[in-house]
Amino acid sequence: MEKISLAIIIAICILLSIFIGYKFFLNGSVAHNETQFNNPILTEDQTQQNNEYNEYLDNLKKEVENEFNTYLKSKLENWSLYIADPESYDKQFGSTDGCGGTVKVSDDFVDYIKKSEKGPVYKLPLKYRLYLVYTPNYNYWSTKKFLSFTSDDMGICGVGGPMRISATADKVLWINGMCGGAGGPDCDQNYFLLELIKDYFIKN
Incomplete structure (x- = not known):
């Protein structure tokens, strides 16, 4: 009887050892797979392609910066270069009907x-489909006053977006022509130029 009990105990110990070993094996495999998923090992060709693409973007960014500094930056606040566009769909904040629930409608806003x-x-047409737009600031409101009518901290009724609207004593300025989510030709240049213009108006 004692021999049978001892045999059973030994068998149980062996089974436990096998089970524990299998669990360690599974955990190790999962950890290994997660590591491979989170840190995929790139082939030499993939690494080269990534490096080439990053180099392409760096060169493109430098090219756009050069264009901006050479002849675009000086135009941004040269109001005489802005052209009146009576057919423009950039109509001064659209209408309260087109603003949906984003606007806190008040008598002041409706009047404006x-x-x-x-x-x-x-x-003002720029490059890569971007252009700046301004309208008169009829009520001489500040940027803060315009944005007080909306929960958006960049624009109002679709006016403004990646670059916040900027109100001066007599003008309300914003940018348009940004690439959408679908991308398209010159979208890298469009993005780089947009960032440069945003930085310009933040600093100035």
Whole structure:
């Protein structure tokens, strides 16, 4: 009887050892797979392609920076270069109907919309489909005042976005022509130029 009990104990110990070893094996395999997933090992060709693409982007960024500094930056606040565009769809904040629930409608805002619907729009074409737009600041409001009508901290009724609207004593300025999510030709240049213009107006 004692021999049978001893044999059973030994068998149980062996089974436990096998089970524990199998668990360690599984955990090790999962950890290994997670490491491979989170840190995929690139082939030599993939590494070279990544390096070439990063080099391409670096060169493209330098090219756009050079264009911006050479002849675009000096135009941004040269208001005489902005062209009146009576057919522009960039109509002064659209209308309260087109703003949905993003605007805190008030009598002041409705009054401003009515004025702006009849006023001019001025545009400055840049490059890579980007252009700056300004309209008169009919009520001489600050940027903070404009944004007080909305929960958005960049724009109002679709005006403004990646670059926040900028209100001066007599103008309201914003940018348009950004590449959408689908991308397209010159979208890398479009993005680089947009960032340069945003930085310019933040600093100035």
